[in-house]
Amino acid sequence: MERDVVLKADKVCKIYGANRAEAERMMAAGHTKEEVQKKTGATVALWDVSFEVNRGEVFAIIGLSGSGKSTIIRCFNQLLRPTSGHVYVEGRAVDSMSKKELLELRRHKVSMVFQNFGLFTHRSVLENVAYGLEVRGLSKTECAERAMEFIDMVGLKGWEQSPIHSLSGGMKQRVGIARALTSDPEVLLMDEPFSALDPLVRSEMQFELLKIQRKLGKTILFITHDMNEAFKLGDRVAIMRDAKIVQIDTPEGMTTNPADDYVRQFIGSADKTQVFTAQQVMIGHVCLVQEKDNPSNALRQMQREGFSSAYVVDNRMRLLGVVTAESAVEARQKSRPLAEYIERDVISVPPDKLAGDIIPLTVGARFPVAVVEEDGTLLGIITKAALLSCVS
Amino acid sequence: MSKWIEEYILQFPKAWEFRLGDSVDAAVKEFAVRNRDTLGAIKSSVISVIGAIRGTLEGIPWIVLVLAVVALAWYLTRRWRVGVAYGLMLVFVGCSGLWGHMLQTLSVVIASVVLCVLLGFPLGVLLTMSPRANRVLRPVLDTMQTMPSWVYLVPAVLLFSTGTTPALLATTIYAIVPMVRMTSHGLLYVDAEMLEAARAFGSTRMQTLIKVQIPQAKPTIMAGVNQTIMMAMAMVVTCALIGANGLGMEILLATNQVQVGKSLLPGIAIVIVAVILDRLTQAVAKRSEVQPDGA
Structure with a gap:
């Protein structure tokens, strides 16, 4: 069967700061991110990041803070623009889209779930979930109808008129997920969606997400700093370190065949021995x-x-x-x-x-x-x- | 030689002084003369608008106004005592024989606050949306805020002679700054992730502004309105110097006649009006506050 690539990053680099050219030269010569920062003052957020995500796949990217994982995910809906390299959604280069095309992409193809939920606190649950449809210009009744369907799916039926501040963390992120699903996107970008939740709620939400994924078959790019979460949810996992991708593999492949000590250490952090007494x-x-x-x-x-x-x-x-x-x-x-x-x-x-x-x-x-x-x-x-x- | 040292070293050289003040005076005067008809039209329309506001206020029976304030204070604070206290304070103003003067002062305050909001809000939005406008307008706003309020009186008089019209102009210029600033501040400091979310779901800039930024900034903007009202109140009193009738004029007259008691009463009346306006608008601002999203 031919692979159906939905998301593709091709040699994506993102460098902040004035002295970009020099930073690029140094990175190409194999210097580390810290050395480049010290010498040029430029911050390399992404360097030569390439991967492909197939349709219906959950692709988890894991890394510590500052590894660039939150930067790469934002390239796929152009919240951030790569310095060089290209980002494709269903074969179309996102970075060269016109304003109008970009709006269409964000409204129909790609939606996002945020670490701290990014909910509109002045709006009710329903108004939050319907937001993506509202900006498309759909009628109020149609917005509400479709929003209700997804509020129901994430288990928040009966809460639709509640203000956001009355919800618990887990419920807030359910709103976040419902909001992302309502525009019926092909791709879900999830930026550490469960990191702000406490462990029990987190595993409940992971389970919930897998259930939804099985039902809807979305393509999911999932960012996390928790190896257990990456292995639990990801069909394939990419490990990022200092703006680069270290290894991409299935959880099994990565466990049996870690690329280097860094990966090994990361996998070490995933074992249950730190949980069980x-x-x-x-x-x-x-x-x-x-x-x-x-x-x-x-x-x-x-x-x-x-x-x-x-x-x-x-x-x-x-x-x-x-x-x-x-x-x-x-x-x-x-x-x-x-x-x-x-x-x-x-x-x-x-x-x-x-x-x-x-x-x-x-x-x-x-x-x-x-x-x-x-x-x-x-x-x-x-x-x-x-x-x-x-x-x- | 010693004369030269005296003139150029010991003292600041007289020859270097220029008469910027004079030329500005001349320019403003010339402008006033050249646009006499336009300015006259503006003046008469301002007078009729403020007259209408005053007429409306005077048309309201005093007891209705007092009860309205009592009811509003109760509605906003849910405390009867506060409402009753405000009502009694207003009655005190009436007993001091200053009811009419208070309405005069209020009518100019209302007119200038409306102007400040109508001009200041869009300016604040412009400041937020355009970095260039921000660069140009920031120093202007800084200057407007630090300039002593008296300075606005003179050009206002040159343009519109004396009375309520120059008072309105000076008051508006003086009081508009917090409206512009707080609007722009509120819009800029909306939670970054919320703004990202708005963009990520395909909002245009306008949609982000209307659906997310303005509602989120509402408490800050209301705080701006509150500050504008307070500054307008202060400036209207000062405007007695250029012939604006009202409480300020009463103080000015009493001061000129060195009558302590007579100047004290309108002073207290001003404090009363200011306190009531401040508390009521603050309560409105508080009500518009969205509960923070404590994760």
Whole structure:
């Protein structure tokens, strides 16, 4: 199947400041953005940025602040004009459009969702959502009718007459999304739309966006600084750094094949280990033996439950250590008490420790990490497998 | 030699002084003479407009005016006490025998504020839309604002002799500055993302101005109207010097006769009118405020 390219950036550069020519020469010679800034005073916001976005695709651009991601997205509706290079929407060069063509593009083809919502605070929800139709000159009833359809879609039915300030952050951005959808555009430009929302609302909105995307099949250019968000939403992801694109790939491709350390570091920031705690990843089912058990009992216990080692606790469930099957066998042969064979160098962590902080502890550890409450009570264990499953 | 030092070094050289003032005087006088008919027509129309405003104000029974102020104050502030206080203050003005003078003063204030808004608002918009107009007009506005208010009196008299017409001219020139400034300031400092949104959804410049900038700037513009009213009020009083009748004239007459009590009452009346106008317009400005979009 032939690819249907909707958005295309071709060698786009954006340089602010007086000494542009010199800045361009320096960048071409391979100097960094900082060096150019220091030497010429010019700020390079974009350098040689090229990518293509296919119809119906969600293309996420991720980068830290100042990486140029907000600049490139604004080139697609000419809120900003590239210094050099070209930006195409459905094959037409946006940068050479006349004023009238540009208005048409903004009214019909490309709409935008903003980080801080960019809502018109003097207007009601309905008037905000209908804005794009209103400037086209559609009749009031038609505006309201079509706006209502999208207010309904984002789940704000019943709120259409409310003033903006009465809405929560998540609801405000729903208005922002409805406003962008109402003009039935081909392309949605989303500039960190969920960054101003708190985490719970953010994931709810991400889910909502995916739902809408599945329903309407828009082409979405999505800017974010959150790797999790980029991987969750993006069919493909571009990483930007210092005005340049570092890598473009699918989330899977980028994870397995990061272009450089910077990308690797970014992907590192995406793992769930900074979210999950020991209690959440631990396994509650542990082979337990009492310290006064005799070795044969302990062995039988291990056999029955399919473990090669058992965690030894006292009569109040406080962790004492681990006995392996081998040492239990030895104890039985020499008929010594089990207590003499307890290995006490088991690593234990409190239940609220982050999974990410446990990973280094497991390196070279002989036994799974024990999760232990403050008073020493054993709650569960964390195997390497459990840790790995939370990373991926 | 010593004479030369005395004339050119110790003192500022007399020979270098030029008579700019004189030539400006001559030019304005010449202009006034040459355009006597036009100026006369302007003058008579101004007099009839202000006369009409005054006539309307005088046609309103005093009790209606007082009650209107009480009701308006209650409507804007939702506090009965405020309304009643304003009403009593107006009654005090009447008791001081200054009701008619107050209406005279008010009629010039109203006329000049209307003029200031009609001229100042479009000027403010122009300042916002055109950087070039901004470059030209800013220093003019600065000069107008810092110039002592008396300076406007003389050319106004040269053009329109004495009376309400030059008073209106001087007052308008003096009071228009905050209207222009606040309009342009309000329009310029609309939230950047909101302006981007307006552009991104395909607004023309005019649509952005009318649908987003002006509504957003409304509180600032209303604050400009408030300041303009206060400045007009102050200037109208000063205009007693060029023969504008009203409260200012009462003060001037009493001062000339060194009658402390007689000058005190119109002074208090001016304060009363100013306070009421200020509070009422401020309340209007506050009501037009859009709740900030606290994210």
